[in-house]
Amino acid sequence: MQRVITHTTRLPRADEKDGVDYHFETSASMKKLHLLEEIKYDQFQYGSSFESLEEGWKNGHNDVIVLDTAGAITYHQKLGSKAVIIFLTVTHIDALAKRMTLRGDKISAIRSRLHSKEYHRDLALPDALKGIAHVVVNDQWKKTKEQVDAIVKQILSK
Ligand SMILES: Nc1nc2c(ncn2[C@@H]2O[C@H](COP(=O)(O)OP(=O)(O)O)[C@@H](O)[C@H]2O)c(=O)[nH]1
Numbered sequence: 001m002q003r004v005i006t007h008t009t010r011l012p013r014a015d016e017k018d019g020v021d022y023h024f025e026t027s028a029s030m031k032k033l034h035l036l037e038e039i040k041y042d043q044f045q046y047g048s049s050f051e052s053l054e055e056g057w058k059n060g061h062n063d064v065i066v067l068d069t070a071g072a073i074t075y076h077q078k079l080g081s082k083a084v085i086i087f088l089t090v091t092h093i094d095a096l097a098k099r100m101t102l103r104g105d106k107i108s109a110i111r112s113r114l115h116s117k118e119y120h121r122d123l124a125l126p127d128a129l130k131g132i133a134h135v136v137v138n139d140q141w142k143k144t145k146e147q148v149d150a151i152v153k154q155i156l157s158k
């Protein structure tokens, strides 16, 4: 599946590339986009543009997009059953900070993330997605992949 590249005002991390990981924007350039939805996460803006989404739609692909829970609710409201939602979670929340450290995130960025209301909100499946989202516990990557593959296979077979 083609991944939708979303837009953000966050600065790129050391290994991230513009146009690959994100379209990195300023607050001014973000305002010029045609966005299906946009949100604030921690201290930054994120949004998915029709320009990026149409790339996949025009080719008839199934797209995959990574969103916070507020974005997932919007996609569910706008696209209904066309948007298949997978909520990824972990058994022990300490794993999240550990993974950010292993990924090489700056300590200040991790601290800011852990203090943000969005981080805490997204630890749990929101009521609006209960009975809608598939919940996958991402403790072991291999198992996560198998579960996501099974969800995708089930959808494609319909
Ligand atoms: N609603 C919405 N959320 C987004 C978008 N792009 C990224 N996000 C979410 O914003 C949050 C922060 O993303 P990021 O700073 O890249 O951190 P990372 O997910 O830890 O690499 C994550 O929950 C992403 O899924 C978007 O276009 N719309």
Ligand SMILES: Nc1ncnc2c1ncn2[C@@H]1O[C@H](COP(=O)(O)OP(=O)(O)O)[C@@H](O)[C@H]1O
Binding pocket: 099, 100, 102, 103, 138, 139, 140, 141, 142, 144
């Ligand atoms: N099951 C897992 N085991 C170990 N590391 C993982 C696992 N799943 C994801 N990661 C790593 O954790 C980091 C954060 O993952 P990411 O998908 O960016 O999550 P988020 O968007 O919630 O920050 C990445 O470096 C990723 O490779």
